Amino acid sequence: MFTMTLDAAADQRWAQDHRLHLPGALSAETAAALKQWVDELESWPEAPGRWMKYFESANESARVLCRMENFADYHEPLSELVRGSATLAIVSRLMGEPAVLYKEKINFKKPGGGGFTAHQDAPAFATFGHTYHITMMVAVDDATVDTGCMEFSAPVPVGTTLRTAADGTVHPELEAQMQWNSLEVKAGDIVCFDSFIPHRSKANLGRKSRRALFLTYNREADGDVRSQYFADKRRYFPPECEREEGVDYESTPSPYNLGNPIR
Ligand SMILES: O=C(O)CCC(=O)C(=O)O
Numbered sequence: 546m547f548t549m550t551l552d553a554a555a556d557q558r559w560a561q562d563h564r565l566h567l568p569g570a571l572s573a574e575t576a577a578a579l580k581q582w583v584d585e586l587e588s589w590p591e592a593p594g595r596w597m598k599y600f601e602s603a604n605e606s607a608r609v610l611c612r613m614e615n616f617a618d619y620h621e622p623l624s625e626l627v628r629g630s631a632t633l634a635i636v637s638r639l640m641g642e643p644a645v646l647y648k649e650k651i652n653f654k655k656p657g658g659g660g661f662t663a664h665q666d667a668p669a670f671a672t673f674g675h676t677y678h679i680t681m682m683v684a685v686d687d688a689t690v691d692t693g694c695m696e697f698s699a700p701v702p703v704g705t706t707l708r709t710a711a712d713g714t715v716h717p718e719l720e721a722q723m724q725w726n727s728l729e730v731k732a733g734d735i736v737c738f739d740s741f742i743p744h745r746s747k748a749n750l751g752r753k754s755r756r757a758l759f760l761t762y763n764r765e766a767d768g769d770v771r772s773q774y775f776a777d778k779r780r781y782f783p784p785e786c787e788r789e790e791g792v793d794y795e796s797t798p799s800p801y802n803l804g805n806p807i808r
Pocket of ligand 1: 694
């Protein structure tokens, strides 16, 4: 599945940058299969109580798939990629102790798909009293500046949360003073980053989708809370097919809806 194992140089880059880009981390075979698996998931219908599909509006009338979450229980090969021993070995090494899957999602960022406002993940991941997470981004497609690749600021120390706006994203005054670096990736690359490093991305102005898996892990010692996480998310920010008439989910600030273009 993976073409590489982490070495001392990777450990050092991780310690210094709080993010680690591993070009070509997936074998060509797995990278090709991943595109097919994600196509399959996209074709699945909305299904109350099961996988969770979220949409954005490219314009007033169009409903465009933005994100899919909670799919690992329904797709065997993706389950292996998301929480199999090879992946857990990489994340656990970076974490310095055993890691367990917290949640999994795919951001589709189709042509015209919106960007993500600057944010740190840590405030949104504090629900269970956790203080540290690592997210592994697995690139399904190439991501360029044009298609809205991720941008990272310099790392901030673990445990430090920055001043936020009312919606929990990095305060715009602060964001304007920070230096942001775009990180272009190729399909099959992996980027790991900790839950304190600020990140953002722009809209996809290109002609192709910029799909990526975002797999988040917590310390195993902090418990396996994935099922509870998705149960809570379903309650506070359900997918459209589970929403109640008359409830304004979009503008309610929530750790389950931070900085994204979902409607
Ligand atoms: O997909 C992106 O460009 C950004 C992802 C992100 O930051 C998020 O989903 O919270």
